[in-house]
Amino acid sequence: MRENLVEKRSKEEGIKDNSDYLRGTIAKGLGDPLTGAIAEDDAKLLKFHGSYQQHDRDLEKERRQQKLEPLYQFMLRVRIAGGVTTPEQWLVMDELADRYGNGTLKLTTRQSFQMHGILKGNLKPTIKTINEALMTTIATCGDVNRNVMCNPNPYQSKIHGQVYGLAQEVSDYFQPKTKAYYELWLDHKREIEVPDQEPLYKKTYLPRKFKIAFCIPPHNDVDIYANDLGFVAIVEEGRLRGFNVIVGGGMGMTFGDDSTYPRLGTPIGFVAPDQVLPVAEAIVSIQRDFGNRVNRRQARFKYTIDNYGVDWLKNELPQRFDGKLEDTKPFRLTTNGDQYGWVRGIDGHWFHTLFVENGRIKDAEGHFLKTAIRKIAELGIGDLRLTGNQNLIIGSIPENDKSKIEEVLKEYHVHEKKHMTGLRLGSMACVALNTCGLAFAESERYLPSLLDKIDVLLQENGLEDRAINIRMTGCPNGCARSALAEIGFIGRAPGRYNMYLGASHNGDRLNRLYREMLSEEEILAELAQLLKDYAKTGLPSEHFGDYVIRMKIV
Numbered sequence: 001m002r003e004n005l006v007e008k009r010s011k012e013e014g015i016k017d018n019s020d021y022l023r024g025t026i027a028k029g030l031g032d033p034l035t036g037a038i039a040e041d042d043a044k045l046l047k048f049h050g051s052y053q054q055h056d057r058d059l060e061k062e063r064r065q066q067k068l069e070p071l072y073q074f075m076l077r078v079r080i081a082g083g084v085t086t087p088e089q090w091l092v093m094d095e096l097a098d099r100y101g102n103g104t105l106k107l108t109t110r111q112s113f114q115m116h117g118i119l120k121g122n123l124k125p126t127i128k129t130i131n132e133a134l135m136t137t138i139a140t141c142g143d144v145n146r147n148v149m150c151n152p153n154p155y156q157s158k159i160h161g162q163v164y165g166l167a168q169e170v171s172d173y174f175q176p177k178t179k180a181y182y183e184l185w186l187d188h189k190r191e192i193e194v195p196d197q198e199p200l201y202k203k204t205y206l207p208r209k210f211k212i213a214f215c216i217p218p219h220n221d222v223d224i225y226a227n228d229l230g231f232v233a234i235v236e237e238g239r240l241r242g243f244n245v246i247v248g249g250g251m252g253m254t255f256g257d258d259s260t261y262p263r264l265g266t267p268i269g270f271v272a273p274d275q276v277l278p279v280a281e282a283i284v285s286i287q288r289d290f291g292n293r294v295n296r297r298q299a300r301f302k303y304t305i306d307n308y309g310v311d312w313l314k315n316e317l318p319q320r321f322d323g324k325l326e327d328t329k330p331f332r333l334t335t336n337g338d339q340y341g342w343v344r345g346i347d348g349h350w351f352h353t354l355f356v357e358n359g360r361i362k363d364a365e366g367h368f369l370k371t372a373i374r375k376i377a378e379l380g381i382g383d384l385r386l387t388g389n390q391n392l393i394i395g396s397i398p399e400n401d402k403s404k405i406e407e408v409l410k411e412y413h414v415h416e417k418k419h420m421t422g423l424r425l426g427s428m429a430c431v432a433l434n435t436c437g438l439a440f441a442e443s444e445r446y447l448p449s450l451l452d453k454i455d456v457l458l459q460e461n462g463l464e465d466r467a468i469n470i471r472m473t474g475c476p477n478g479c480a481r482s483a484l485a486e487i488g489f490i491g492r493a494p495g496r497y498n499m500y501l502g503a504s505h506n507g508d509r510l511n512r513l514y515r516e517m518l519s520e521e522e523i524l525a526e527l528a529q530l531l532k533d534y535a536k537t538g539l540p541s542e543h544f545g546d547y548v549i550r551m552k553i554v
């Protein structure tokens, strides 16, 4: 049976197998001056190094008319476990975005940085500089474990520090061991006498991407149920007892293919803190050995679990994990959004969560966010923390320096909470056009203007302060986790969206399809009625997602 599967395995499996531990012919392609691109197979391997080959989709037609190849450029993703960066690291990213990127930074839904628009010849100096600043791009993409998420705001308790430490440990542990990355980007000499080894991943790595997150109830700002593997901290009498283990979450689907679907993670038990790494390794190895290597659309861990069954997983686990999986412990999540404004941490330092529209750090007319954060980083105090909702926390600020931060934000007109509706503060959009090759419709560039119009409806109905999560993606891959939005939009075609309603406000229930292929006018007409009814018949503290379920609207 497995013999046959090897013969039928997907093209990507062959590419990984023959890549000499992720080297392929990337080095040769980078040096080819005749094209801005690299070879197709190498572009797949490049993902493991943290970069996607893209082209500017806005310029597609024009370039074709001019008989030029597409304007090839590269996106780089930078890995920071738990999203915590120093001011010095921020300044490096800020400068690189201007020097080699498109002058902006994207804070992603997994607490990473993305830079867009890097030309082939600039990839190496960019990656090198990132590494010199003690950050890395390795394994931010590709069939490996990705950036490990963790609640970045330590205001609640000491537990945050402990959990963050574990997230870092897990993130480091699951990085690939190949030396290809260091040779290609950091000029390390290849040591032929010390052959590469991937004790965990082996030569073909994982069947598909793998995502791990940690959350500390009651906050679910990492969307724990959207991950292949989630750890929910269980705190008793102020002490970290351990973690509930949740497996098989994922958001992606393909239109017209019912065998693909978003899936919430399933809790399978509880482990002590020192069992996190061993249980994670066992689970990753199960996915390595049983994940589908024939059909990439069925290769995520969620399908492995649904294919073999949760009971099978629980039986397989003890064969690879010596520790004890106890019964899942009760926990309560309240929200998957961020809490904005200043809060004081247990060490007396201050943390300011700032809304960053769709995670894009840029200067725009009347709103100089990029400059403001650079000025804050130049003060050299505290740290800068990326949240899983594409926002930024200006963290660890001593009491005496708080006013300095406020002055900079004011000077550069950075929007403050009071100017925004609860809906906008709960909004997220994926990148989509012009860089994402998979986008069917606009997302990041469109959602703000749609929200301007929805804001009017909210004001008409006195709902401007209600916290409602709204998320948009330009295709059904779900990068902004739109399946977990109380109001979700997924792009179908330019200017057309499917509308989904009814996810819970805390990220533990998926939404459902409400209408298909809506234009903006149709979206606003639907929302005008829904919001009017919600204002009239919604219960005082009832979340919009719960309301549409109670009223059987979906």
Ligand code: SRM
Residues within 6 Å of the ligand: 052, 054, 075, 077, 107, 108, 109, 110, 111, 112, 113, 114, 140, 146, 147, 209, 211, 223, 226, 249, 250, 251, 252, 253, 300, 359, 390, 429, 430, 431, 432, 435, 436, 437, 438, 477, 478, 479, 480, 481
């Ligand atoms: Fe994603 C592919 C952007 C978080 C599910 N994602 C992509 C690519 C690389 C497009 C591509 O393959 O060519 C997008 C790059 C666009 C660009 O121009 O930058 C892209 N994904 C993003 C980011 C930047 C969205 C954002 O606006 O913040 C997020 C980067 C996270 C990070 O720092 O690592 C991002 N992607 C997610 C998430 C959310 C999460 O992980 O919590 C998901 C849903 C969860 C999941 O994995 O199930 C997600 N991205 C996908 C998928 C669908 C995977 C699937 O199982 O079907 C793809 C397509 C694929 O893998 O084939 C994809």
Ligand code: SF4
Residues within 6 Å of the ligand: 430, 431, 432, 433, 436, 437, 438, 439, 440, 443, 473, 474, 475, 476, 477, 478, 479, 480
């Ligand atoms: Fe691109 Fe689709 Fe992800 Fe949006 S959801 S970034 S359109 S892959």
